[in-house]
Amino acid sequence: MTDFEDTLVVVPVGALGAGIDPEHVEAGLAQGAHAIALDAGSTDSGPSCLATGISKYSREAVKSDLRVLMAARAQYGVPLLIGTCGTAGGDAGVAWTLDIAREVASELGQSPKIATLHSELTREQLLARLEAGQISPLAPLGPLDAATVERCEHIVALMGPEPYIAALQDGADIVLGGRTTDTAVIAAVPLMRGAGAGAAWHAGKISECGGLCTVDPTDGGVLIKVGREAFEVWPLSAQNRCDVYSVSSHMLYENSDPFILTEPGGVLDVTQAQYAPIGERGVRVTGSQFLPRPYTMKLEGAALGPFQTLMWVGIADPAVLAVVDGFVATLHAALVERVRKVMGLAPETFDISLRPYGWNAVSGLPTAEGTAPPREIGLMFVATAETQDLATRIARTCNPYFFHFPVRRGKELPSYGFPFSPAEVERGRAYDFVLNHVVATQDGLELVRRDMIDSKTPEIA
Amino acid sequence: MAQLKDVARYVRSKAAGPFWITVDIFFPSREVFDSSKDAPELATTAIERALRLEPGSAKRVDVPDLAVIKYAYPRRHAQGGAFERDMHGGQQFVPLLELEI
Numbered sequence: 199m200t201d202f203e204d205t206l207v208v209v210p211v212g213a214l215g216a217g218i219d220p221e222h223v224e225a226g227l228a229q230g231a232h233a234i235a236l237d238a239g240s241t242d243s244g245p246s247c248l249a250t251g252i253s254k255y256s257r258e259a260v261k262s263d264l265r266v267l268m269a270a271r272a273q274y275g276v277p278l279l280i281g282t283c284g285t286a287g288g289d290a291g292v293a294w295t296l297d298i299a300r301e302v303a304s305e306l307g308q309s310p311k312i313a314t315l316h317s318e319l320t321r322e323q324l325l326a327r328l329e330a331g332q333i334s335p336l337a338p339l340g341p342l343d344a345a346t347v348e349r350c351e352h353i354v355a356l357m358g359p360e361p362y363i364a365a366l367q368d369g370a371d372i373v374l375g376g377r378t379t380d381t382a383v384i385a386a387v388p389l390m391r392g393a394g395a396g397a398a399w400h401a402g403k404i405s406e407c408g409g410l411c412t413v414d415p416t417d418g419g420v421l422i423k424v425g426r427e428a429f430e431v432w433p434l435s436a437q438n439r440c441d442v443y444s445v446s447s448h449m450l451y452e453n454s455d456p457f458i459l460t461e462p463g464g465v466l467d468v469t470q471a472q473y474a475p476i477g478e479r480g481v482r483v484t485g486s487q488f489l490p491r492p493y494t495m496k497l498e499g500a501a502l503g504p505f506q507t508l509m510w511v512g513i514a515d516p517a518v519l520a521v522v523d524g525f526v527a528t529l530h531a532a533l534v535e536r537v538r539k540v541m542g543l544a545p546e547t548f549d550i551s552l553r554p555y556g557w558n559a560v561s562g563l564p565t566a567e568g569t570a571p572p573r574e575i576g577l578m579f580v581a582t583a584e585t586q587d588l589a590t591r592i593a594r595t596c597n598p599y600f601f602h603f604p605v606r607r608g609k610e611l612p613s614y615g616f617p618f619s620p621a622e623v624e625r626g627r628a629y630d631f632v633l634n635h636v637v638a639t640q641d642g643l644e645l646v647r648r649d650m651i652d653s654k655t656p657e658i659a
Numbered sequence: 660m661a662q663l664k665d666v667a668r669y670v671r672s673k674a675a676g677p678f679w680i681t682v683d684i685f686f687p688s689r690e691v692f693d694s695s696k697d698a699p700e701l702a703t704t705a706i707e708r709a710l711r712l713e714p715g716s717a718k719r720v721d722v723p724d725l726a727v728i729k730y731a732y733p734r735r736h737a738q739g740g741a742f743e744r745d746m747h748g749g750q751q752f753v754p755l756l757e758l759e760i
Contacts, residue, residue, distance in 0.1 A: 241677050244739025244746050338678055338716075338733035447725050450683050454675045454731030456722055498677070503741050551742065560750045563711060582741050628741035631677040 203425055205388040205398075206231040210267065210419040210434065212407035214238035214280055214295075215255030218263045220270065222418035222434035227274040229421060233387040234267055236419075237380045237406065238295065239282030241498065245629040249351045249500035251290025261298050268302050271371065272310065278372045279362055279383050286500075287377030288352045289318045295374050296651065303653040313370035315361045316647040317377050317495070319353045323645075324497070324637075332638045336496070339634040346632050350499035353633065357495065358462030359386035360642030366390060368650055377498065379461055380406035388424035399466045400486035401429040403459060404448050411448040412438045428484040430476060439479035446473045462642055464490045493641055499633035507581045507589035508623045509600055512615035514574040518605045522557045522575060523565070529603045533579075533596045540595050548592055549582040577614070586624055593622040664756035666695055672752035675731060677738040680748040682706075682730045682755065692726035698760035706730055709754050 208226035210218045214236055223234065239247070243254045253260065271278040284291020292314050303310055324347050327333055333342045347353075354377035363386055365373045375383060381402035388398035401422040404411050408419035411431060418435035431440050449456040449468060459466040470485040518525050530552050537543055537550065553559035556575035579600055581592040601621065602611045639645055663670065669685040684701070686692040699705060703719045706712075710732070717732040739746055 241738065242674060242747055244743070245677070245737075246739065336678075443725070447685075447727070450681075450722070450725070450727060450729060452673055452675050452681070454679050454681050454718075456720060456727075456729055506741065549741070553744065560744055561753065562744055563754065628739075630740045631737040634676070634678045634737075 203392060205391045205393050205424045207384060207387055207401075207405075207422050207424070208234045208419065208434065209236055209384055209405040209408055209422065210234065211236060211263070212410060213240065213255075214263050215253070215260040216263070217259075218266045219418055219435075220266045223266060223270045225436065226419075226421040226434045227270055227276065231274070231276060231421065232391065233277050233279060234271060235279040235384045235387060236408070237281040237378065237383050239285040239287050239291070239377070241631070243285065245500040245631045247284070247291075248286035248288055248354065248498060249502065249629040251284065251286070251288050251294075251352065253284045253291060253294060255285070257298060260295065261302060264298055265302050265306070268299065268308065268310070268372070269306055272306070272308050277366055277370065277387070279375070279386060280373065281357075281375045281378035281380065281383030283374050283376065286352070286498075287317070287354050287375070289316050289376065292316060292374055292376050299372060299374060300653050309653050310371035311369055312372045312374060312651045312653055313365035313368060314649045314651065315357060315365060315373065315375040315378075316649075317355045317357045317645060319355055319497075319645065321347050321350055321353065324350070324353055327637050333497075333635050334494075334638070336634045336636060342633070342635050347499075349501040349632055351502055351629075353497060353499040355495040355497055355637060355645050356462065357646055358382045358642040359389050361646040361648060362386035363390045364643060365648060365650075368648070370650065379496075381459070381461055381466075384422070392426075393424040394426040395464070395488035396466070396486035397424050397427065397429040397483070399459075399461060399464075399488045400468055400471065400483060401431070403466060404431055404445055404483070407448070407451065409433065409438065410451065411445050412440050413444050414438050428482055429486075430480050430482050432480045440481045442473040442475055442481055445481040445483065446471075462495050463493045464488050493639050494636040495639055495645060497633045497635050497637055498631065501630045501632045503628035503630050504582050504584055505586040505589045505627050506625050507586070507593040508625050509579040509593055509596070509621055510617060511577050511601060512574060512617070513577060514615070515605070515612060516571065519571040519573075519575065521605065522554055522571070525603075525605055526552050526554055526577070529599070532599055532603065536599060537592050537595050541591065543592075547583065548588070550592070550596070551580040551582070553578040553580070582628070586626070590622055590624055597621060660759045662756065663700075663758045663760055666691060666760060670752045670755060672748050672750065674738055674746075674748040679731055679733055680751050682752050684728045684755070686726040689723065689726050692723060692728075695760055696721060696728060700758040700760050701728060703730070705758070706755070707732070709758060710751065
């Protein structure tokens with residue numbers, strides 16, 4: 199499959215900021231790649247990134263990767279496409295990434311044309327769409343109501359490839375996108391250059407996490423070669439390889455259905471896909487289909503939740519560890535009762551959660567009968583309330599009990615191993631993902647704002 | 660009879676978006692997949708019991724070419740709220756390891 203129509207895309211890593219080896223990028227570009235494409239976000243880290251606009255990775259980590267990619271991009275004269283900037287892909291994440299990109303451009307003495315794509319929606323925009331009957335729910339949520347929209351702090355719609363293609367046709371060297379499907383940002387250049395839609399979307403899905411579809415996921419990203427009817431996947435690292443299993447099993451990853459993937463404007467169907475090795479290191483895939491559907495964009499929305507304050511003790515006393523469940527239950531009842539009596543709080547206005555790490559904190563499910571006592575546990579206390587101040591006062595009201603609760607009444611008071619002074623940690627707010635809906639649009643551009651920034655021009659403050 | 664952890668090559672769980680968890684059971688070969696896939700303890704209803712899910716909430720897809728059984732089910736609460744214990748859902752497979760199949 200080396201006919202002239204193939205489009206080669208370097209996907210250097212699963213997420214901008216996770217660490218990119220310049221040699222790997224160079225290896226991909228030296229083979230004649232037409233673009234570098236990757237994504238910079240995910241919902242995996244929870245709703246806080248969307249609600250606050252703060253990236254899960256540090257500025258230094260993102261800058262380090264951007265520097266590698268922008269230097270390589272300029273050297274080879276190919277476009278760089280980055281989706282879901284700043285982890286959540288809201289306007290704040292795009293602006294943050296643009297600021298870093300301008301700084302890198304200035305340090306490298308470059309002046310690339312940078313396009314930004316915004317798909318953040320206001321509550322008013324979404325309410326108007328709701329009113330117009332353009333919002334449909336995805337399982338397990340039901341129909342959207344206005345009250346849920348009003349709760350949203352930030353709302354984003356997942357872009358498809360069209361805005362990226364439009365930005366490149368506008369002459370962009372670098373495209374910094376807001377929230378986008380992982381697949382779309384990688385499929386954009388192949389689709390623009392006339393590759394087959396099934397092959398382009400499937401190649402995007404397989405390479406969305408960089409090297410996760412290779413035999414050694416810790417060793418660099420991949421190069422995809424997308425043609426009309428087929429695509430190939432190759433590792434960027436000379437030491438790594440792809441095999442049929444590593445590539446085809448990636449369709450299982452983070453998906454509820456390994457054969458059917460709904461994307462903006464269609465459905466990727468890989469039921470008939472065939473995977474075949476190319477030599478020792480590459481894989482060729484045929485038979486992928488993309489079935490066009492009326493255009494929809496998935497929505498994500500994050501709402502403000504309550505505040506939390508934490509305390510923590512380590513317990514190694516065998517007398518407690520022999521009866522962890524009973525101890526935790528009795529302590530919990532005593533703490534709730536103390537807060538109720540001392541602070542006069544109604545039970546529905548606060549929550550105290552005790553999570554014995556080393557016993558069953560992760561699952562929260564009862565431990566099988568006959569489970570041997572642990573050597574020690576870390577017992578986390580979480581107070582949840584409407585304000586940080588209230589959560590902290592709840593923690594301080596519980597302070598003596600939590601640190602000195604006897605395993606049996608009438609015994610000397612113990613002291614459990616608490617590590618911090620002050621003993622409580624204000625962890626801030628919790629947030630909630632509240633949307634799992636799609637919005638129907640005319641096309642992939644209607645809801646997207648597109649800007650072109652000439653990085654030579656200093657930003658006007 | 661053997662436990663799933665001794666029959667499967669690898670069992671994992673992971674968030675599939677903020678509202679779903681997916682569990683993949685990888686068998687070491689097509690033969691082991693074929694001889695295990697109809698075990699009563701791997702039926703969707705049995706998995707729902709083991710993970711304490713709402714009856715009827717889990718779905719199962721078999722991928723014979725990969726010798727994999729895949730399940731997906733909605734989270735009790737959306738990912739990352741005040742009462743989250745496993746952000747990525749990456750530890751949710753553990754109760755399945757000791758299923759007798």
